[in-house]
Amino acid sequence: MASAPLPDGLLSQEPLLQVRGLTVEYDTAAGPVRAVESFDLDVLPGEFVGVVGESGCGKSTMLFGIAQLLSPPARISAGSVLFKGSDLVTMTARELNATRWRDVSVVMQSAMNALNPVRQLASQYEDVMRAHGEKSSSVIRQRSEEVLALVGIDKTHLKSYPHQLSGGMRQRAMIAMALLFTPDLIIMDEPTSALDVVAQRSLMVQIKELQQRLGFAVVFVTHDMSLVSHFSDRLVVMYAAKTVEIGPTRDVFAHPGHPYTQGLLDAFPSIRGPRVPLTGIPGSPPNLLNPPTGCRFAARCPHRFELCDIAPDMYDTGHTLAACHLHAASREEALR
């Protein structure tokens, strides 16, 4: 079994973030629901990792699990999140506070809800900097102007309230806030999904430019696979709380190993090439309260065969790692 979710040749580099066996459960009246199960991920310094999946697959819960932002009824029931060698899961609140914003920052899905509507941007930026021990008002002001300039917003908007900004500007203001301390890792939860295509495109280009310039790593969650196709270095595909495929982005698109990934790719109509009839993926994801013991995609899978009653490991397809028995070298390997 190939367990190291890193591309060959990069193994020598020390990962910035090492997630091992992360499992998040929601306690419900009907029993615990595992929204994320045994999730592994390594992120290298300066790397852009995309995580895609449909609603309810656990991708946002996974991000919140990494950032330690889960609140009851959700809890981390197993696993570790090593960031620069220290485990975020077991950190105290005080230690976490020092790490957040300075080393790891988070950009949320809806900037409208994440920014304080009754305070100017300047005072929200100031809050963050004062919380991390910056006392000089002139330094705070200068840094606030710098980060706004980085995302292409005029500094006069420091005096603006969130409602005075357009959707794209608000989202950029959030990213600017995340950059205040130039962290090593920025976690982004669908930051562009409230924007329309043109604004979305320009924001993605900007994130990529900033990332290349400042060298931070990005974990970027989205439901829109095509959005990250040109921007991420590696891609993780999640389905029903588990990783089903991981690999270099171009390889995932060119040689998808998991039937679910293939199905997702086939569900996007294109604006180029011949118009072909598409099918989508019939059926719906399993209920996580009582997930199937075997492959979780089996019920919807066009390639289903008898081995699918056994939960698959991650197999090397030659291009990516995919959790599908189709790629087992032999029947024995699958049954092992």
Next chain:
Amino acid sequence: MTDVDEAPLLEARSLTRHFKVGGAIARKNLHAVDDVSFAIGEREIVALVGESGSGKSTVARLLARVYKPTAGEIFYQGRPLSGLRSRKDLLAYRSDVPMVFQDPFASLNPAYRVSHGILRGLALHRPDIARADRRAEAERIVAQLGLDAAGDVLDRYPYELSGGQRQRIGFAQALAYRPRLIVADEPVSMLDVSVRIGLLNLMAKLRDEQGVSLLYITHDIASARYVADRVMVMYAGHLVESGPVEDVLQEPKHPYTQLLLDAVPDPRAPLTVGPATDRGEPPRVIDPAPGCRFRRRCPLAVDVCEQVTPEPVELAPRHRAACHVAVANAGLGELAVAGRSDS
């Protein structure tokens, strides 16, 4: 000037809708839809695409009679909608031109079983069906939409259904009226990609098998291409380009359409991020002066674009664009005199 060969099913002429904004002292007009003309024929899916705030949902609401136009007129089967006065006429129009909404989670009443909305539609709009037969008709419609075990689905509550199933129920409610034209406002944007295609295929099936026309409003050009026969592009309240979907996508005439197409993420295409990557935003159209509304973002803008609002001009068969530069390039006008000034 219609793009439909025979008499159109529905036609909008110079459709305009303004909203009052600001207080009593600084009263201003937001021009949500300005001077928009189009026609929709029988058995036709027409996509209306544009960014958020371009006025496409306002067009849908004008067609659904949620708003009354500030100016201009909508003709349905040749009759002006402003002439519909009696409850009977209005009901008849609404049953012919129903609407399907964006959010399948908010558009079904959570307190009622899904059969409620369908049966109510049948009671209101299909007096030919006896009370006792309505249930059978509802089952027939639901089955037609590919919902399994039709009888069972009808007795469920909306929370028991997935997003894709709910949106099918939304279509079922519309179909119960035996519609001629369904106005679908972003019907798939809230759904997961794997179920989106199913609904788009359903729309094409309704057109092919029942001759229902659709106005498909979306910001997703790729899905518009997948399902539509013609496409219309809106920008800041104006219709800037329209034509057969392949013609518009392969040979966009308006620079805004070009920008939209460039912005579509396409994993199959190589990455092209030029230095001219657009960072502009659509204007808020409050008491606008004449001139092309795209000019501030337009790489091709010339002087005339500042002064004269471009009119849609047919540049290729059934393919129109409202752009001075495109018209001049097609040899159909000169940049200095093209278009007419807004009075």
